[in-house]
Amino acid sequence: MxxxxxxxxxxxxxxxxxxxxxxxxxxxxxxxxxxxxxxxxxxxxxxxxxxxxxxxxxxxxxxxxxxxxxxxxxxxxxxxxxxxxxxxxxxxxxxxIAEEYPITKKEHGVEFLMDHRHLWIRSMRQQAVLSIRSAVIQAVYEFFKERGFYKVDPPILTPTSAEGTTTLFHTQYFDEEAYLSQSGQLYMEAAAMALGRVFSFGPTFRAEKSKTRRHLIEFWMIEPEMAFVDHEESLRIQEDFVSYVVQYVLKNCPLELKRLERDTSKLENVKAPFPRITYTEAIEMLQKDGHEIQWGEDFGAPHETAIAEKFDKPVFITHYPTGIKAFYMKPDPTNPDVVLCADLIAPEGYGEIIGGSQRIDDLELMKKRYEEHDLNPQAYQWYLDLRKYGSVPHSGFGLGLERTVGWICGTEHVRETIPFPRLLNRLYP
CATH class of the missing domain: 2.40.50.140 (Nucleic acid-binding proteins)
Incomplete structure (x- = not known):
């Protein structure tokens, strides 16, 4: 048998x-x-x-x-x-009978292992990480299916940027310029206006010349968009989602977590609700601890780690300044200097795993944002149409798969969480 x-x-x-x-x-x-x-x-x-x-x-x-x-x-x-x-x-x-195998029990350098990534994934550790990645993907689909979300696939080739043109990969699309998608969000908003609650799950690309342990050039994103959902309800969905995924892995991958020597007690504690602090409170917290950062500046990895260390669960940082966030985020009605948004910071130094917000649903305000951000009205006309024809309050977020898997597995670098990572200066194998 x-x-x-x-x-x-x-x-x-x-x-x-x-x-x-x-x-x-x-x-x-x-x-x-x-x-x-x-x-x-x-x-x-x-x-x-x-x-x-x-x-x-x-x-x-x-x-x-x-x-x-x-x-x-x-x-x-x-x-x-x-x-x-x-x-x-x-x-x-x-x-x-295999030839002499290049990867042995002796210590190999990272570059050697990355050059032999097609063989390295056979190791016990890498098999465990990729098995957990598969379980996370399964959990994603089950979570959204149980809650009535539709799976929608946005395009990978796009004529415009979702958030800015400085980190895009350009390509020639016959006789016009195109870009590899850095987010499917704008298209998912359109899908939400048709189907109510939707999510996408696909590859995204960022041409960032970053060498940190948290960054990849090509990575996978889960991006839900939800009609008739405000900022507060979106946060509840996000914390339920992350809790579901972590508990699913604990239940279905005990051998893999043991093989990785993961301290599962830290994961067992990942259950909703999650703590929340505002951006302003986070700035005050950092300044009190001696960090040189001013209100209006964005957080770097050391700042996120310092904040996360004060909590034993993922923590939401909400209400960032309008000036450092994307054009489509809805201002707080009580304070237009900040937007109804949140980043979810994972514990143990793994940084932001979710970014989300309530989207602008007012046509005139969105027109104003187009002018402020110098957006091409023709290229973004279809996105403006969503505010012309039956606009409703709506929210969405994006979760980075590899960072989430890295946090759950306790890996040192995000490159271990994807079968064939694309990094700065690495396109092989």
Whole structure:
């Protein structure tokens, strides 16, 4: 019976067959211990010389790191094994004996590992991170499906910018200029006016020459937009969303989190409601702690980390100055110097994972913003139409997948949270 490591617990006492790769091997003379992986997990196969044919013993002995094979064996429960099970091998059928594998147990530099990213993702740690990434994606879809959201796909090629033209990748679109999308938000607002509550999940691109551990050139964003939803309700949806995702991973990925040596007690505490402070309160907090920052300046990574350290959950920073936020954000009716927005800052130094706001729904105010930000009226005419024909209060936000996965996994750098990261000066492999 061909099965997988993930399903092995259903076959205790039975003989099964696995398609696998040899992750590692050690021998005590008369016993060979095969560390096997099949993509769904890792398991040890034990080959006892006296219990197999000489040909089978030699076949097992010939296996090199990352050789592919079919292996047959009896499933046994074993409390010492990380998976809880072990395989008493009864058959070894090599498919391909791998050449000398470049990634070994010795210490490799980051650049070497990144050059061999196509092989590095086979390691236990990377497999755990990418497995958790997959679980986060699953949780995203389940959360929005349960709440009646429609999945909508905005374009990747766009004629205009969502937030500014300085961090865009330009391309030629036949006889006109186009850009790789840095956000699907504007299009999602249009979709929300048609379907009520929508979300997108796709790649976005930022041509930022940044080398920090939080930045990627190409990353994935979840961007919900919601008609008839004000700022306050949007915050409640955001904290419910993040809580749902974290608790989903805790429930479904215990082995992966253990493999990463993640302190799950910090994640278990991630449950709504989250603390909230205003931008003004955050500035006062930072100034009191000796940071040189003035009202009207944006936060950098050290500022976000300093604020997050004061809380044991993600924290919302709300009501940023109008001048440092995007043109589409709705001013606070009680104080037009700030907008109805919030950034959600993750604990443990992982920075902003969500940015969101209530959007401007007033036609005349949006026209004024076009003038203030020198936006091309022709290029943005369709976006202005949303305020002409049945405008309603609406809100939205964007969650960065890789930063969120990095925080949940406790990775040192966001490059580990995407299969093939695109970084400054790195387009290979």
């Amino acid at each position: 061909l099965t997988t490591v993930a399903q092995i617990g259903k076959h205790v006492g039975e003989e099964v067959r696995l398609g696998a790769w040899l992750f590692n091997k050690r021998s005590s003379g008369k016993i060979q211990f095969l560390q096997l992986r099949d993509g769904t997990g890792f398991i040890q196969g034990v080959v006892v010389k006296q219990e197999v044919t000489p040909e089978m013993w030699d076949a097992a002995k010939s296996l090199t790191q990352e050789s592919s094979l079919y292996v047959t064996g009896i499933v046994r429960e074993d409390e010492r094994a990380k998976s809880g099970y072990e395989l008493t091998v009864t058959g070894v059928d090599p498919i391909q």
